[in-house]
Amino acid sequence: MKRPATHGVTLADVARMAGVSEITASRVMRDRGPIRAETRDKVLRAVAATGYVRNGLAGSLASARSNLVGVILPSHTNNVFPEVMAGIGQALSRSGYQPVVGVTDYDPATEEALVRSLLAWKPAAMILTGLEHTRETRRMLETASIRVAEIMDIDNRPIDLAIGFSHLEAGRASARHLLARGYRRIGYVGHDLDADLRAAARLKGLVDQLGEAGAPLERRHLTGGASSVQRGRSGLGALLAQHPDCDVVVFSNDDMAVGGVFHAMAEGMDVPGRLGLFGCNGLDIGQALPKPLSTLRANRQRIGEIAVERIVMDDGPETGPAIIDVGFEIVAGATA
């Protein structure tokens, strides 16, 4: 190797080698303004020869804009978030943006700290989950004068743009579905709902609607901790031990419900003859079961995509806080 090429080839080096000014080289790098083809070639050759890599820090500092987008999600383990992340990631890469990711573990204080440190990168936009944040989180976001998308939930007033569906309504719709099927002794198996506000909202909708219909939800078992297939499985066992008379069980989400299906299988229980099972989320896995899971599905990947499309690609006039309801559908399935 004739040159160690260790570190720090700058635009100035490239410009010098190409025999042009820095700004011209800069324009070539960014496809900006009119450049003679010959000049462009000289610069590109110099880039190749030096192995120049743009310094985004300097560029963004000078231009006061970056192509970073802050993304804050509650959890890595809950299967729905990899899916929305997939939607976000794909849409972002199409438009040349890059996600800087943080995970809150459902803790508002952690979220606040994350917002603060992500804002330090002067992101073009910020995507966060849910509509409940600390006062300081909201203040920082409002002050930053960047686009903000709050995803998953629409049951409250967003800072800028909310994309998702009403979890309250989802709970109600589940209840109506089960009532229509003739179920009356309804049970519920859930994970830790103090943290997962959206699962809690679905439960509230379920409880409200069932109460109004005169079939109150009295049979419940909460496992505590994050949702998982294992906890769904053990949770159903625990619920039935206490309330053997349930005719259907609703789970806080599909992971839990799949666990419930496995419990029923292991016990040789007839589903849905002896016991109906109902999930929430429409995960791939539930639909691949021998009997596809009855559940409620929203397109989570699409939520991520829409968030990106609206806040990083859109530059229409600001019209104040907006809400996009992507809706949900009851998947009849074969278990309830």
Added chain:
Amino acid sequence: MKRPATHGVTLADVARMAGVSEITASRVMRDRGPIRAETRDKVLRAVAATGYVRNGLAGSLASARSNLVGVILPSHTNNVFPEVMAGIGQALSRSGYQPVVGVTDYDPATEEALVRSLLAWKPAAMILTGLEHTRETRRMLETASIRVAEIMDIDNRPIDLAIGFSHLEAGRASARHLLARGYRRIGYVGHDLDADLRAAARLKGLVDQLGEAGAPLERRHLTGGASSVQRGRSGLGALLAQHPDCDVVVFSNDDMAVGGVFHAMAEGMDVPGRLGLFGCNGLDIGQALPKPLSTLRANRQRIGEIAVERIVMDDGPETGPAIIDVGFEIVAGATA
């Protein structure tokens, strides 16, 4: 509001309000050097009053270091990657670093483009998947003089540090397990292996070992496309249609294998009496099945954690390319 507070409170503003120099304010922000408690308080008060948010772009540019770490993964949908991302994310946040994420869809050219754009942020380190990259990717990484971790695979020479296990050996170990159980008419159901080099390596190990044992792997079905529970389910159906005499089927991973289990359930097939089923990865879901899946497990979350610990927290002397083998274990399960 007495002040729009829209945009751009700088360190200079804070310093002025606190009656100190910029560098002192800077030191307070970063907990650097000795500061009198009183001075620190004045600064912190000014920070609170102004709502100052540090500009990481300027800071990193000046100090030539950032707390960003580039993370490049092949896929969002393959369930193993959310798990390693969980390990990476947790370990990073503990040490105050933030991941900038890119997804290659198993394409080396996409990976190269990602490396180039992530390098623009002068990350403290870079984590990528596998040991196969384009020549230019390797060059950029070597030139960048940052720590590089290549995760998942150790069957080749790493740029700096490799963390994972030998997929070739994993395939061989699976073969030995099945042979020891007495299986001889072994089938295989896989997804698209052109892209997923590690699944391909496991298959090669499997084929080699079976060949050496005189029970060559002749019964195969490849579905094409990414792995999924659905494809595993349909794939097993297709394989058995062609080769009804299989006594055990190995799947390219656990998602596929769980699909296989569901197919067997739906057909009322006796597992493992009539047909054994064997996966790879040890996903939670496989272990929650009525009969826990027989599979091969590596601790993927730990791989992510170790990668971070070694390349961002470690500053021991460089000793050239290193390999960390986290190993794997055969999970006997109840399906093979």
Added chain:
DNA sequence: CTGTTAGCGCGTTCAA
């Protein structure tokens, strides 16, 4: 314990 000086590597704004 605190301050001064001097950039970091780019892009913006003008002018040519």
Added chain:
DNA sequence: TTGAACGCGCTAACAG
């Protein structure tokens, strides 16, 4: 179609 001058907001390296 190209360039010169300036500054983005912060921190390193000294001094004091």
